[in-house]
Amino acid sequence: MQNIIHNINKAFDHRIRLGIMSVLMVNDSVDFNTLKELLGVTDGNLASHTKALEKVDFIKVEKQFIGRKPNTKYYATKLGKIEFKKHIDALEKLINTKK
Amino acid sequence: MSSKDYLKDISEIKNLMNKSSKFISLSGLSGILAGIYALIGAGFAYWLVQQSGRDYLILDGKVFRLILFDLLIVGALSIGTAIFFTTKKAKKNDEKIWDSLTKRLLINFLVPLVAGAIYIITILNQQKYGQTGALMLLFYGFALLNASKYTLGDIRYLGYTQIILGLLCAFYPGYGFWFWVIGFGFMHIIYGALMYFKYDKNN
Numbered sequence: 001m002q003n004i005i006h007n008i009n010k011a012f013d014h015r016i017r018l019g020i021m022s023v024l025m026v027n028d029s030v031d032f033n034t035l036k037e038l039l040g041v042t043d044g045n046l047a048s049h050t051k052a053l054e055k056v057d058f059i060k061v062e063k064q065f066i067g068r069k070p071n072t073k074y075y076a077t078k079l080g081k082i083e084f085k086k087h088i089d090a091l092e093k094l095i096n097t098k099k
Numbered sequence: 100m101s102s103k104d105y106l107k108d109i110s111e112i113k114n115l116m117n118k119s120s121k122f123i124s125l126s127g128l129s130g131i132l133a134g135i136y137a138l139i140g141a142g143f144a145y146w147l148v149q150q151s152g153r154d155y156l157i158l159d160g161k162v163f164r165l166i167l168f169d170l171l172i173v174g175a176l177s178i179g180t181a182i183f184f185t186t187k188k189a190k191k192n193d194e195k196i197w198d199s200l201t202k203r204l205l206i207n208f209l210v211p212l213v214a215g216a217i218y219i220i221t222i223l224n225q226q227k228y229g230q231t232g233a234l235m236l237l238f239y240g241f242a243l244l245n246a247s248k249y250t251l252g253d254i255r256y257l258g259y260t261q262i263i264l265g266l267l268c269a270f271y272p273g274y275g276f277w278f279w280v281i282g283f284g285f286m287h288i289i290y291g292a293l294m295y296f297k298y299d300k301n302n
Contacts, residue, residue: 015108022112026120034199038119088112091105 009087011056016041018047021084024059024076032072050074058083119193122250124194126184127299130291133177137283140173145276163177188299207244211238232275236265236282251298257290 014017019039023030027045030038053059058080062073076084117123145168149161189196217237219231240261247255263283288301 015111018108018112019115022115023119026116030119031199038115040171088109091109095105095109 008089009083009090011046011053011058012084012087014049016045017053018059020046020049020053020074021058021076021080024074025081025084025094032074035074100297118194120200120249122200123190123298124189124196125254125294126181126188127291127293127295127297128260129177129181129286130294132180132184133292134172134284134287134291136176136180136279137287138285140161140169141276141280141284143239146238169240204246204249207249208242210242211245212242213239214238229272229275230269230289231296233268233272234264236261236268236278238265239282240265251294253290253297257286260286260290 012021016039020035023035023038032046035050036043039046041049050059050061054061057077060075060077063077064071064073147162147165147169185195195201215234218238219234222234223231240258240263243254243258243261245258247258264278264282266284268275268282271278
């Protein structure tokens, strides 16, 4: 039991962060606006959560200009993907043990 | 958090993964209609060849041009119908018809298809007609298989089916017409109906 809880990652302990990672797991890269629409959150809200994930190196940010518009793209890092998988496995185990 | 919350988390993760990587608004109905157009078009082509007094197809100007025209109409009608019903369904699903996902889907579909079309036109110009049906089925199958990563899983099986029919058609070129009818006509109707009952009817 101790071990399972250890694998529940604090960085993912929020619906929106979990959502961001889920989307980035199955897409090479996703831009800010697409992410915003998929998750149905505000700009500020999304920005703060992406920053938190960026800080722990789970996602990578790439800023560029398309014409004159700034465009921010997000990628999941290798570390982020591994941690996310661990987190999901831990969730599954938790559910199974509580049944 | 209770395990109920975790379960909800997991189902939401699954949902987001699907929604962000797969276009789910393909319409089964447009598949059925495309199959019907193909059957009507094939019927017309069959009648044309019969009228010409030969039971095989050669490239004497008029009949061949009419068949090519027939094929173009079938293609245009199918594409038009697909766009119409898919747009309608996407609106209902609250899915965007033109975003990075549908662009990816379309590019993956069109690259093998356009390459195949160019190849077929090239060898037709070199007076090699025997494999046309097989090549159409094969390249269409490749296009479907390639695009299936970004949409409903059933498309993958339709792709496999067309590839197998294309190969059979290559082995028995004399029956090319009938394999074409099965692939573009009946298979569209069957898979379209399957998808219609699986995804559309209950919603």
